[in-house]
Amino acid sequence: MKVSDAILSRRSMRVFKPDPVPEEKIRRIIEVSKRAASNVNLQPWRLYVTMGEARKRLSAAVLASLEAGESPGPEYSVYKRPIPEPYRSRQVAVGKALYGMLNIPKGDAEGMSRQHKRNYVFFDAPVGLIMTVDRAHGHGQWLDCGAFLANLMLMAREEGLHTCPQAAFANHHPTIRRELKIPDNEIVICGLAIGHADENDVPNNLITERAPLEDFVAWHRA
Ligand SMILES: Cc1cc2nc3c(=O)[nH]c(=O)nc-3n(C[C@H](O)[C@H](O)[C@H](O)COP(=O)(O)O)c2cc1C
Numbered sequence: 001m002k003v004s005d006a007i008l009s010r011r012s013m014r015v016f017k018p019d020p021v022p023e024e025k026i027r028r029i030i031e032v033s034k035r036a037a038s039n040v041n042l043q044p045w046r047l048y049v050t051m052g053e054a055r056k057r058l059s060a061a062v063l064a065s066l067e068a069g070e071s072p073g074p075e076y077s078v079y080k081r082p083i084p085e086p087y088r089s090r091q092v093a094v095g096k097a098l099y100g101m102l103n104i105p106k107g108d109a110e111g112m113s114r115q116h117k118r119n120y121v122f123f124d125a126p127v128g129l130i131m132t133v134d135r136a137h138g139h140g141q142w143l144d145c146g147a148f149l150a151n152l153m154l155m156a157r158e159e160g161l162h163t164c165p166q167a168a169f170a171n172h173h174p175t176i177r178r179e180l181k182i183p184d185n186e187i188v189i190c191g192l193a194i195g196h197a198d199e200n201d202v203p204n205n206l207i208t209e210r211a212p213l214e215d216f217v218a219w220h221r222a
Contacts, residue, residue, distance in 0.1 A: 001157060001158045003154070005157075006154040006155075006157040006158055007154060009157055010153050010154060010156075010157050010162075010163070011162075011204075011206070011207065011208070012163070012164040012165065012206075012208075013123065013125075013162040013163065013164050013193070013195075013197035013199075013204045014098075014118065014123045014164055014203055014204065015123060015124070015197060015198070015201045015202075015203070015204050016122070016123050016124045016125035016126070016162070016193060016195040016196065016197050017124075017195065017196045017197060017198065018124065018126065019126070019195070019196040020126050021051075021126050021127050021161060021194065021195055021196070023051070025159045025161065026049060026051075026127055026194065028155075028159065029152060029155040029156055029159055029161075029194075030047065030049075030152070032151070032155050033148055033151035033152045033155050034148070034151075035151070036144065036147040036148040036150075036151045037144070037147060038141070038144035038147070038148075039140050039141070039143075039144060042137075042141055042144065043144070044133050044134060044137050044141035044144050044145060045131060045132075045133060045144065045145045045148045045149075046131070046132045046133065046134075046186060047129055047130070047131055047132075048129065048130040048131075048132070048180045048182065049127065049128075049129055050127070050128045050129070050130070050180070051126060051127045051128075052126075055122065055126065055127065055128050057179065058128065058130075058176065058179050058180065059120050059121045059122065059128075061175050061176075061178070061179045062120040062169070062172045062175050062176065062179075063117060063120050063121075064175075065172055065174075065175040066117065066120065066172070070172075070174070070175070071171050071172065072171070072172075072173070072174060073171055074167070074170035074171055074173070074188075075135075075170065075173055075187045075188065076170065076187055076189070078167050078170060086211075086215075090209075090211075093209065094208055097206055097208070098203055098206055099111070099112070099115070101202050101203040101205075101206055102115060102202070102203055116168065119166050119168035119169070119191075120168070120169075120172070122164075122166070122191065122193035122195075123164055123193050124195075125164070125193035125194055125195035125197075126194075126195050127193070127194040127195060128191055128192070128193055128194070129152070129191060129192040129194065130169060130176055130180060130182075130188060130190075130191050130192075131145060131148075131149060131188075131189045131190055131191075131192065132182055132186035132187060132188050132189060133145050133186065133187055133189055134185055134186055134187075135185055135186065135187045136185065142189070145189060149165060149190070149192065152192060152194075153165065153192070156194055160196070161194055161195060161196060162194075162195065162196070162197035162199075162204075163192055163193060163194050164192070164193040165190055165191075165192050166190055166191035166192065166193060167189075167190045168191070169188060169190055169191035170188050170189065170190060173187070173188040176188050
């Protein structure tokens with residue numbers, strides 16, 4: 001698979017098939033992805049791989065804590081509010097498109113909550129990763145983790161798999177920490193669902209927009 005094909009065929013999938021994913025594939029994805037560049041080669045990322053009963057146990061624990069009203073929120077600034085323009089409009093557009101496809105009208109709190117909860121079962125993907133970083137690190141190392149996350153998503157494409165990155169998991173870091181025995185010095189950044197997905201399923205067929213280059217590239221030629 002060409003790199004461009006991996007990039008262009010990656011999108012966030014929110015419906016996965018139950019088809020199992022061999023552990024070997026996940027290992028290969030991680031092995032290759034670890035070649036991501038990181039400043040002074042710190043390789044600051046840490047991963048917790050859940051599958052089988054462990055994946056189900058994690059999902060059940062997070063859903064139970066959500067039901068119990070224990071949602072402390074993320075330990076890091078997932079976004080700074082208020083989100084300024086033009087970014088806010090992009091958030092609104094993707095929300096409208098996604099919830100529109102799911103037939104969840106604006107103001108349907110129950111529908112929104114139902115979809116939100118789907119995050120915590122990794123949208124039924126058989127493999128769920130949790131990425132963390134040592135809280136001693138700075139912004140630079142979070143950048144490295146982003147590069148690693150991108151590699152994981154692209155390598156999944158090479159293995160015929162799809163993904164969904166999920167900051168939603170950061171909301172439930174105490175439960176995840178307890179379930180996966182994550183030490184206190186690590187911050188839960190996000191989850192990553194990995195599995196087989198039908199690209200034609202709703203809402204997997206959502207193609208999100210991207211701004212034209214003129215909006216974000218400045219050329220200096222002379
Ligand atoms: C760090 C990160 C966290 C995300 N968290 C979530 C999430 O919790 N739930 C979700 O459904 N999508 C999540 N997404 C997916 C974004 O909504 C998606 O990437 C964006 O709308 C662009 O669509 P695309 O991935 O299909 O190209 C996340 C994406 C990133 C990069």
